Amino acid sequence: MRFSPRFINPRLFATIAFCVLATLGRAAEDLDQQPAKLKPTLNQAIASVNVVQLLKSHSYEKLNLNGSSSEKIFDSYLDTLDRNRSFFLASDIKEFNKYKDGLDDALKGGNLNPAFEIFNRYRQRSEERIRFMLKLVEDGLDKLDFKKNETLEIDREKSPWLKDTAEQEDLWRRQMKDSVLAMKLNDKPMKEISELLTKRYTNQLRRLHQTRSEDAFQLYLNAYTQLYDPHTQYFSPQRAENFDINMSLSLEGIGAVLQSEDEYTKVISIVPAGPADKAGQLKPGDKIIGVAQGQDGKMEDVVGMRLDEVVKLIRGTKGTVVKLEVIPSGASDGKNRTYPITRDKVKLEEQSAQKDIIEIGEGKNKKRIGIIDIPAFYIDFKAAQAGEPDYKSTTRDVRKLIKELQKKNIDGLVIDLRNNGGGSLQEANQLTGLFIPDGPTVVVKDNRGRIEAQKDPDPKEVYGGPMVVLINRLSASASEIFAGAMQDYQRALIVGGQSFGKGTVQTIQPLNHGQLKLTIAKFYRVSGQSTQNRGIIPDISYPSIFDPKEIGESSLTNALPYSEIRPVAYKAFKPLTSYVPGLQKAHDQRTEDNPDFLYLDKLREYQKLYDGRTEVQLNEKKRTAEIKEMRDRRLAIENELRRSKGEKLYKNLEELEEEQNSRQGQTNKDRNSEEDAILVETSHILSDLIMQKRPMVARNLQEG
CATH class of the missing domain: 2.30.42.10 (PDZ domain)
Structure with a gap:
């Protein structure tokens, strides 16, 4: 079983009508002619009934398709089409309200007419907006008044629907003004801006005219399936064949x-x-x-x-x-x-685990901390199935690296799982087995409530010394299974940031027309806690620059909740929790004046200050002043860090960007561990734990 957090939120799956598939090589249509209204097909009607039945019988989350869920489907569909409430008028919504309580019965019976009526109106409003924007460009962008004091509301998700055409066109005008001002302040001349916008909206109009019945059907069905959870999705036949929704560009792309x-x-x-x-x-x-x-x-x-x-x-x-x-x-x-x-191919050997050593302390207190960076839970399935003796896998590589580090007389080990998005469940299970003698590693609960525990296949413990696992918000799936097991077994301290929270399993089910990806199971830790939604909470937390409202399972609409089941029997090590207060105190004292940690805190505050804005200035002078203030504040944060380290200060942010450009060609693991403040502090925490002279090999064999 393989899984990964690389998915698309169905709510964001396709938010505008001109972001849908068009037949490749299709001749350009007459853009002055109104396209015919879209209608559902018999195959689509049958597929919709099949999806309803499949979700009812196989989905992990159970949803009663009734009047209450009908209203949710209605709202979800409108949200999918017009999340920012920039197209539909209040009169449109009033007209559509007749379907609010009946979409459940319509879906059960394969009646797609209400969905297509709403979609056709949306397509009409989309065309009206595009033509309005083209007319603004044609009339001359110089007519836009950038001296006028007005703003644009950029987050309209909870705003009232547009009451009339005048309010609608005022919003569109402001959106155009924002686009032009943004490009103008990025040093684009007005002639170039005019040409770019003309081409942008003409292309959008062409795509809108190429919209097919299949596109409307897929949007509607996903507005329904997303009510189960964010990973339950319908794929039309062409999307299923040609469009990998996970969009990993690892094959001769950018990765x-x-x-x-x-x-x-x-x-x-x-x-x-x-x-x-x-x-x-x-x-x-x-x-x-x-x-x-x-x-x-x-x-x-x-x-x-x-x-x-x-x-x-x-x-x-x-x-x-x-x-x-x-x-x-x-x-x-x-x-x-x-x-x-x-562009390049991602090579398996470049994704493999790597080792390093950091020395902490001096004299008798000096500790050699081994570092193993694991970027993914990988396995060369093809080589393994072919019986090749030296096939690559996470567990095999880590086993080898541990032995090499032990020859270097390390005092403790850090497993670095930052940015590790997951991979093979088999590898997460086997990697856990390197650090425990035996026992369960993760529990899977299916849609019927059946519970099955995955177990350590190898009773031999490869490494029994002091250990810390380092995670962040981008540590997901298999990373969370491993970190959760280490925390439950009290085998290692977990430090860093709260992890992603992806704790579900999906499968693909073929249909008469397309296919359905649905969630069929949920992961649980041996302690009974799920990794879903909440992720792994570190024993000692670090500041994070990742916004949990933007990144992570909890940021997704209708994400399955955190839950618990009864723990399975497992033999925990001697508890580490009693050491945490002392380790936390030492960490706080050490990082109180640490330039790198102060930098992270201030960067996080900076992002919160500006990222939470719900409107932007359309007055050029005020917007320019805001941008200057932002850049000055950002430059001050960078220079404060450099000043504390005795480095030359940046004159402007362009110098910072030039320096970042000079680092091209390095992966994260190429960079010196001694320069990684997070990794150094993690090594200090492990050194503190070792200094308390905890006999790590002694175990408390109480039932977990």
């Missing part, structure tokens, strides 16, 4: 996981040892707005473009360069960035 969010392509995670990781610039949460081929290629605007089309532009031949224009996550300074990335 990033992408999803659609509103009009943008958003980075969800970076594949360890991939091209983007080596470039060292692209980060989770960044929004890609442009793609260029080669160092000197022209930047192509991708705002409003379908996700599969953006992926097609990013993919390419190994060794070639793709440049991405992005709105950086957490930058909040109004400045876009351009990141060049050399």
Whole structure:
């Protein structure tokens, strides 16, 4: 069984009508002619009934399809189509309310007419908006008044529906003004902005006219399936065949996981040892707005473009360069960035676990701390099935590294799982077995309530010394299973940030028309706690720059809740919990004036200050002043860190970006562990634990 947090939130699955599939090579239509209304097909009706029945019988989460759920489907569908409430009028919603209590019966009977009526109205409103925007550009962007004191509400999810056409067009005008001002402040001339926007909206109109019945059906069915949980999704036949919703660009791409969010392509995670990781610039949460081929290629605007089309532009031949224009996550300074990335394949050997040693303390108190960085839970299934004796896997590599570190006389071991998005359940199970003599490692509860425990297949304990597991918000799935087992067995301290919280299992079920991915089971720790939603809570926590509202299972709509079952029998080690208060106190004292930890705290405060804004200034002078204030504050945070370390101060943020560019070609594991403040502090905590002279080999064999 393989699993990973690389998924797309169905609520964000396709948020606008022009982000849907069009037939490849289809001739351009007459954009002046209104397209025909879309209608459902018999195959779609049958598929919808099949999906209802499959979810009723096989889904982990049980949902009664009744009047109450009908209202939820109705709201979910409207939210999928118009989450920011920029298209539908209040009169549209009033008209649609007749379906609010009957969508449950309609789905059971395969009646898709209500869904298509709503979608066709949405397509009409979408076209009205695009044509309005094109008219604004045609009339001249110089007519936009950037001296006027007005703002744009950017988070309208809870706002009232637009009451009339005048209010609707005022919102669209402000949205246009925001787009133009953003580009203007990124040094684009007005002529170029006008050309770019004309091309953007013309392309959106063309995609809108190419919308097919299949696209409407898929949006509607996913508005229903997402009520079960974020990972339950319907794929139309063409999507199932041609479109990998997980969007991992590991094959001659950039090594990033992408999803659609509103009009943008958003980075969800970076594949360890991939091209983007080596470039060292692209980060989770960044929004890609442009793609260029080669160092000197022209930047192509991708705002409003379908996700599969953006992926097609990013993919390419190994060794070639793709440049991405992005709105950086957490930058909040109004400045876009351009990141060049050399395409390549992600090699298994580059993703493999690596070792290092950090020395902590001096004289008699000096401790040699072994570090093992595990970027993913991998296994070369093909080589293993072929019977090759030296096939690569996480457990095999870590076993070898432990023996090498033991020859170097290490005093303790840190397992670094930061940014490890998961992988093979088999490897998580076997890796746990390296650090315990025997026993269960994880419990799986299926949709029928049946419980099965996975067990350590090898009774031999490879390493029995002091140990810490380091995690962060991007540690997910298999990482959480391993960290949870280490915490439950009291085998290791867990330090870092709260993990992702992905604790469910999905399977693919073929249909008469497309396929359904549904959640069929849930993971539990041996203590009975689930890893779902809450993730792993560290024994000692570090400041995190990841916003839990944006990253993590709990950020997803209808994520299954945290829950507990009865613990299974397991033999825990002597408790570590009694040592935590003393270790926490020493950690707090050590990091109170630590420049790197102070930096993380201030960076987090900076992001909270600006990322929580619900509106933006449309007055150019005020917006410019805001951006200057943001950049000055960000520069001050960077220079405070550099000053504390006796390093030369940056004159501006451009110098920082130039330095980041110079680090291209390095993966995270290439960087010196001694320069990693988080890793150094983790080693200090482990050294403190060792100094308390805890006899780690002695065990309390009480039942867990």
